[in-house]
Amino acid sequence: MPAYSDLHVHLRGTISEAMVAKLGDLHGIPTPERDAAQPDSRLTSFERFLDEYRTRTSCIRTAQDLADVGRAFFELSAADGLSYMEVQLSPQHSEHLGLDFNLELDLLSREIDRIQESHGMIVKVIATAVRHLGPRSAFETAVAVAKAKHPLVVGFGLTGNEMMYRPKEFADAFAVARDVGLGLTAHVGEWTGPDQIIEAISSLNLSRLGHGLSAAKHEEALSCLVSHQVTVEVCIASNLALGRVESAESHPVKDFVSKGVPCALCTDDPAFFFTSVPKEIALARQAGLSETEVDRCLAAGILAAFCDDSTRSALLAVTA
Numbered sequence: 001m002p003a004y005s006d007l008h009v010h011l012r013g014t015i016s017e018a019m020v021a022k023l024g025d026l027h028g029i030p031t032p033e034r035d036a037a038q039p040d041s042r043l044t045s046f047e048r049f050l051d052e053y054r055t056r057t058s059c060i061r062t063a064q065d066l067a068d069v070g071r072a073f074f075e076l077s078a079a080d081g082l083s084y085m086e087v088q089l090s091p092q093h094s095e096h097l098g099l100d101f102n103l104e105l106d107l108l109s110r111e112i113d114r115i116q117e118s119h120g121m122i123v124k125v126i127a128t129a130v131r132h133l134g135p136r137s138a139f140e141t142a143v144a145v146a147k148a149k150h151p152l153v154v155g156f157g158l159t160g161n162e163m164m165y166r167p168k169e170f171a172d173a174f175a176v177a178r179d180v181g182l183g184l185t186a187h188v189g190e191w192t193g194p195d196q197i198i199e200a201i202s203s204l205n206l207s208r209l210g211h212g213l214s215a216a217k218h219e220e221a222l223s224c225l226v227s228h229q230v231t232v233e234v235c236i237a238s239n240l241a242l243g244r245v246e247s248a249e250s251h252p253v254k255d256f257v258s259k260g261v262p263c264a265l266c267t268d269d270p271a272f273f274f275t276s277v278p279k280e281i282a283l284a285r286q287a288g289l290s291e292t293e294v295d296r297c298l299a300a301g302i303l304a305a306f307c308d309d310s311t312r313s314a315l316l317a318v319t320a
Ligand SMILES: [Zn+2]
Pocket: 008, 010, 187, 210, 268, 269
């Protein structure tokens, strides 16, 4: 079985119950109640998810807090057998909190070095622009990321409200990131139609795409994904929790894989969706993937990673 990787995971979305309590204590913030009766019940709506996300991550107040969240998640992931991950972090969010993004990366680097030494797991960062903050802000973010050239940052992405703006409006930001050699990915087709998937691939030069659900049963979007060999970052537990698919069995990953779309299995916000890479693998089997197809997805996760070629060759030699 190819090595386990996670190409789509938001670092703040990994915060554990214990860390919410610990940082809450540290900063004097009351720990938010979770639905004690059904802690793993579906979040049912995006608004409810965002509410819970804001509440539970509001205890991350400093660069050190974020490094602590990182350490806990890296240890958990290494215990799950992961060899490689790319965590998403937004410089705009750091700025909003009055934090220095590059200082956050420096503190995170120490934890990343530690986990690589102790478990051999490699962690990189995708700097993300927030779509609903608009193209101008995304462009400024890309320029700052390109200028800083922090060694941890290997990619540039787009998160946030898909209903705001069109993908092509972010072309300038993505061009800046591409010019400095960053890998490109964007959340598209989770909440919007297949036209946005086609537009994002052509105007942003993506090699990966988050979710892409609306390509299902849309021949043009599917053939666009196949012809450009864009890897879809598939997050089944997230799609289930947010009601984007009815059941694992009805998830389009089976269709994507059988049509030749490269798919990587990812966790998105694992602490909120109660998931992990091994759980995503189990969900992919439930969605109808054969063992060979699961292996193909795991290999796709390494092939589409934004790492350098020597790291990729080393990861391809690792087996889970
Ligand atoms: Zn995501």
